[in-house]
Amino acid sequence: DGGITQSPKYLFRKEGQNVTLSCEQNLNHDAMYWYRQDPGQGLRLIYYSQIVNDFQKGDIAEGYSVSREKKESFPLTVTSAQKNPTAFYLCASKDGRDYNEQFFGPGTRLTVL
């Protein structure tokens, strides 16, 4: 079955620690995205990548980093510089055609203690 996987579903970390969230897709999509979702707010774009070895900052990139070494994988690192990292993180991918919808992974709920 084709789809997007994110792991783990729930993640707990101590304040000051970096943590990497996994996102893998086998849909052969070129574009991949990371969003953050907080209660009462719309999805906010952290980073996106339209092709391997290239990525761009979204609206709230500060305190986050990404890599895109393989087409299938787009991991997100939440660094200690992110002031309020506790949130629901969603990864999405899209076929290269601009009018296509984005497909989402199941999300990772990160709690920083």
Added chain:
Amino acid sequence: GQNIDQPTEMTATEGAIVQINCTYQTSGFNGLFWYQQHAGEAPTFLSYNVLDGLEEKGRFSSFLSRSKGYSYLLLKELQMKDSASYLCAVSDSNYQLIWGAGTKLIIKP
């Protein structure tokens, strides 16, 4: 600035019809998407409108008026499983999605 407005919460009765509105102001327009999101889960695609008019897909329909910056999602024959948040998103001039905060729909028996 860019802005998407939706009602925060709506309540409807099982078997009834509900209309969820979305108004937008964005830099450019390359289509409007509606997604459904159950609590704690991923958003799933419902519909896409790029031209004015009504798109019907089973119990769900979506309408767009580009001149008014307005869309609505119409849900008919409501079922308890339709209880979810409904997200409106506009594709801007760079084909990036600008998201509304979502409308939480509560279905009562």
